[in-house]
Amino acid sequence: MSPSKAAAKQGERRSEKELKSAGLKATGPRMRILELFEDALVNGPNRHLTAEDVYKQLVAEEFDVGLATVYRVLSQFESAGLIVRRYFGNDRATYEMDDGSHHDHIVCTRCGRVEEFVDEEIERRQREIAHRLGFELEDHALSLYGICEECRKKEKARRT
Ligand SMILES: [Zn+2]
Numbered sequence: 042m043s044p045s046k047a048a049a050k051q052g053e054r055r056s057e058k059e060l061k062s063a064g065l066k067a068t069g070p071r072m073r074i075l076e077l078f079e080d081a082l083v084n085g086p087n088r089h090l091t092a093e094d095v096y097k098q099l100v101a102e103e104f105d106v107g108l109a110t111v112y113r114v115l116s117q118f119e120s121a122g123l124i125v126r127r128y129f130g131n132d133r134a135t136y137e138m139d140d141g142s143h144h145d146h147i148v149c150t151r152c153g154r155v156e157e158f159v160d161e162e163i164e165r166r167q168r169e170i171a172h173r174l175g176f177e178l179e180d181h182a183l184s185l186y187g188i189c190e191e192c193r194k195k196e197k198a199r200r201t
């Protein structure tokens with residue numbers, strides 16, 4: 042490897058590499074948006090982000106981007122298979138890193154908190170139902186809606 046190439050490689054951020062291999066130019070906002078999803082995947086209790094969540098974070102970090110740009114980048118990431126889009130019972134799309142594994146969701150209708158779960162029994166029953174109806178199952182999206190423990194505590198405190 043030539044010295045200049047080695048230097049370039051050393052200076053390259055992981056997000057930069059990922060964007061390039063997805064065929065996208067590694068601009069500052071694109072790199073930061075991808076990193077937000079990657080951080081959320083590793084650390085965050087909430088790895089499900091709306092465009093507004095992403096936008097607010099970038100503005101807080103003093104990036105000069107508009108909400109329209111954020112929407113455009115998210116849809117580019119989605120097309121490139123970096124993130125997946127989910128709808129949780131409202132008109133705002135939620136995005137999360139596409140780690141290639143399947144899971145279902147339960148969503149708090151008060152605070153919007155999202156938890157993930159996989160239940161083999163539910164998975165199996167869905168395949169059986171599809172089979173019974175003459176389908177071979179390709180995919181499914183299951184979202185449960187309810188009120189999380191924290192929100193229930195808050196509501197209880199308010200009532201007493
Ligand atoms: Zn809640």
Ligand SMILES: [Zn+2]
Nearest residue numbers: 137144146157
């Ligand atoms: Zn999820």
